[in-house]
Amino acid sequence: MINAGIIGATGYAGEELLDILLRHPMVRITHISAKIDKPRKISEIFPRFKNRIELICQHPHPKDIVAQCDVVFLALPHTVSMEMVPLLLKHGKKVIDLSADYRFKDAKIYKKYYGLSHKDKQHLHEAVYGLPEIYRAKIKNARLIANPGCYPTATLLGLAPLVTLGFADNTSIIIDAKSGVTGGGRRIAEGFLFSEINEDFKAYKVDCHQHAPEINQELSKWAGRKVNATFVPHLLPLDRGILTTIYVKKSQKREARSQKLIHLYKKFYKTEPFVRIREEGDFPRLQDVVKTNSCDIGIKESDSIIIIIAAIDNLVKGASGQAVQNMNIMYKLSEKTGLV
Amino acid sequence: MINAGIIGATGYAGEELLDILLRHPMVRITHISAKIDKPRKISEIFPRFKNRIELICQHPHPKDIVAQCDVVFLALPHTVSMEMVPLLLKHGKKVIDLSADYRFKDAKIYKKYYGLSHKDKQHLHEAVYGLPEIYRAKIKNARLIANPGCYPTATLLGLAPLVTLGFADNTSIIIDAKSGVTGGGRRIAEGFLFSEINEDFKAYKVDCHQHAPEINQELSKWAGRKVNATFVPHLLPLDRGILTTIYVKKSQKREARSQKLIHLYKKFYKTEPFVRIREEGDFPRLQDVVKTNSCDIGIKESDSIIIIIAAIDNLVKGASGQAVQNMNIMYKLSEKTGLV
Amino acid sequence: MINAGIIGATGYAGEELLDILLRHPMVRITHISAKIDKPRKISEIFPRFKNRIELICQHPHPKDIVAQCDVVFLALPHTVSMEMVPLLLKHGKKVIDLSADYRFKDAKIYKKYYGLSHKDKQHLHEAVYGLPEIYRAKIKNARLIANPGCYPTATLLGLAPLVTLGFADNTSIIIDAKSGVTGGGRRIAEGFLFSEINEDFKAYKVDCHQHAPEINQELSKWAGRKVNATFVPHLLPLDRGILTTIYVKKSQKREARSQKLIHLYKKFYKTEPFVRIREEGDFPRLQDVVKTNSCDIGIKESDSIIIIIAAIDNLVKGASGQAVQNMNIMYKLSEKTGLV
């Protein structure tokens, strides 16, 4: 049994981790902590866990974490993780960080988008970007996983075949993404009040969201040249799910090819347990993936343009499910263990 | 033209007042204020009002209010109104207070439920409880209106015929009420976040809500004896509307009567512009009343029990629409002016 | 491994059964059928099951069912089950019927509320009402389970201690129930369109719902006298969950007792894996039980009245989860197997 700790258990991603790990046959949750005023049973904070787990949720004390855990899930706000990671690694723990702290290889981008200098550059390069479909081999032996953002997960899985095969005109990628409210975390602010979101819909951080550089970092690596995709996120009046509609011009290389994109996508993801390619004319909707770790992808190709629609549950494949998938890989378990 | 001021314009009730008064043919909005950091155009705060009104919303200064308004709508949190009312009355203004500050004749109840001593007992008895269907004659000549709470409006209109006619067993009244989220005001608290309310439903303040004594004050007055109804409010995952399901045992007096309750209700509300009684077997739903000033009432009578279902829009008949209805009465206008 | 069949797999309860049984470690789903035009992979009908199950969903042929299943879940519209049950029992199958067909001991009530004569009176008396908290012993050896309705499950669990202990004035029970939309089944009718339900709330079948006699049958049995509770269901604008607010006058017997009701409830349900009693002043909300098999109960006791609030997921504890709980009991498995 793996002894697992969840730091930041009171946020949406932490709560989801609890739900997933409680069903995981190889995991024992041994530590729960969060920034809270005084220790409380986690089943008091979330009554739905009553009778399933009776651990106390406390303020995170490094000593406890080190003593109680083999693997630590950090479901913390950005900038908090990097204060903890060095100590955890030093004590031989495996760390899966759900924040953005270790996602960028270039600390300058982190500073630009998250507003402060990185404090643990030493481990920045060691961290493996935890997108199993692309980096599985590295994840296997990693000590520190930078779990991808929710928008990047959906977008990158949608674009990976196209960009790595060189079929996309990389100068013209447009990503129109839509997310449920939990994507923003359990944030107490006027903009997240029920009546501000219910029966409403809007774009936000238009062309300036912090997930854009994360997407572009990966796309650029795969394309072998700088990619600068246009990314516009929107807020849906619902709890869970990201659906991203991606528009790409074909590259000349693509134009020469006759094989259908759907076949190329199916081949690319052939052995993947959590990526499902739709048949022609069929596209995913959020209900197909919500509460699952799947990423469903539909593709439409016309003369000039390729439209890709990818859907995930932002809290599962976009956060906690993918984190557990990464843990499964790190522990050489079947990747689907404890996941649906 | 009536010069009207709205104090507390940034809350849900204040915003609704703006919307209603902007369509009112006899009103000119001359003052808008709220507790805000610095003056801002109201159309910047609520872009939907752009091109309709360009007034600046400021911190409320009594001098301005007095100079600019004939009638003042106080859409303030409880306990703030009573600091303003004496001055406004002194300067000859008509005041319609949407808070609870002037609803109770007994200041002790106010203290018990709102947590502090009343500071303007002088005007407590002068204030008229602004339920036009019952107190129209008094409203006509009032300087100060205590606009009823949203739950009390729906509940009292649902019970008025039964209780005033003596057909209810007053010891057994049960009020199971359900309200949309705007009933709680624009409050920035975890419990009002989108994902805490969406796809959820719950009772709250079970048998201890501050609207219970307001309901009981009126019922007791009408019954001529102390009534102590059981009141349980619930929170609906939607923006607007209150539906209250009321269960009453028949009084012995009633049992002697043969006339159908529906007929008695129709007679009682015959000339009312905003109360609509449903036919037998037909019951109101929120969509019938949302965005209107109507209170719709359905009645089912069995051998032993009477079930009354009343529906209103909590922001219109339950707050701002009723406030404007009261203003219309005070100014001898047709009661429907500017209201739907 | 138990070979299980789901008849009526395309309805909400059938879909939920699929989801639960696919995670159940002791079950192999061997048959899926429904009233459909032509056979289709179930993963085409519900893309979210793709890669999890690839069975074909067909029109139900008794021969297939008999050949392929040990236990059969009937998630069919009312009146269809009773045509299949005799044959299945004859062939030695265990049957768990989620419809109302076998819930009433008195066939006349069935006829009155479901509109036609019962066709299998022979098995009506053999059928065990599948409320494990009350009838566990009988369920153990049953061949045919009448799985309770969703409203009755929540209501009966909320009232069982009170009524069996004789603490309720049985002449005054009022049940104000609120249900999510899936409670009505996947019915294609104007009243179930999105915009007819979204931002709306209403009572329906006021005091004449077919679950009332089901509730009264059980309450009467437990009370040892005819109970005729008032039952008013309401429709919530959300997918899942029932919350029922029950008002009961204390019996004289209760008045003499000093022990708190909460303690009596805790004792009554002490060993139950799926009933959770809240502490004083704490009440359940739907989010506490949605996607779980739990029934959460909160209790408030005042001088004259007892208020009980019970919450379940109508598709889980109110239908498919309870059906699996019953199967677990019939197969001598731990009752929690495959359930959360």
Add this chain to the structure above:
Amino acid sequence: MINAGIIGATGYAGEELLDILLRHPMVRITHISAKIDKPRKISEIFPRFKNRIELICQHPHPKDIVAQCDVVFLALPHTVSMEMVPLLLKHGKKVIDLSADYRFKDAKIYKKYYGLSHKDKQHLHEAVYGLPEIYRAKIKNARLIANPGCYPTATLLGLAPLVTLGFADNTSIIIDAKSGVTGGGRRIAEGFLFSEINEDFKAYKVDCHQHAPEINQELSKWAGRKVNATFVPHLLPLDRGILTTIYVKKSQKREARSQKLIHLYKKFYKTEPFVRIREEGDFPRLQDVVKTNSCDIGIKESDSIIIIIAAIDNLVKGASGQAVQNMNIMYKLSEKTGLV
């Protein structure tokens, strides 16, 4: 007073027309009809109109329509309008058709997208496309208005300045549109059931929606060359509103210009009563326009790409409000009469 008739009063657009026209100071509603089984009071069909209008809604009989109306609003399904229009025009009626029947100048496109041959080609060319911001002069003297589709209204207002000024690379226009559920009409089909839409989001008719040729017809006219924009609509889990996010590459012509696009947009729409351009960095959300006839537009311009976000209420500016705006123009009334 204008005598107005609404044909198709029971659909969402017809219901909205009723609501708008009942507040219109210059209109008397004299005829209401729809495809219904037997005549019913409209206030029985929609109880929210009780006490506001007591007309009977009947099956539409041309003779009645001709006798009772000056202007006729056709809120009918596509292909039904063209059977009525010739007769109405012959009798000197003004006709505002909310269906697609008269929107295309090229009857072949109509046939391709709506599936049948046009039956009234005679009036196809007379019909004026009722987008007042572009075609006001023609609307003034028109007898027959083809009221634009909801998606085209938002999209065309968002693109008009850019395309007419020649600043868009017309080969690269991408329109990612999102609509509330009423956009699909009151259609009784499984896909429109509450639980199929609630907590869900999806694209539909990807790159093959019938509003694409309507958009392209207008853009091509304005650009003076064939424009073939990519159009992907999505379905939002809410009642009302369209938000469309449009991505356009700058034309070379544009690159030469130094003036900000926002200023050009403000100038273009300077005198328009219902188009509001947002300041830099500010973008519309649905709540800004819902229940109003406004179209709000936000613009972001980067080195290579222009992002335009336009929002309307699909039932108001996207249908019934625009229809009334057109009527106001036809009758030389102030364009804002009866509209907000």
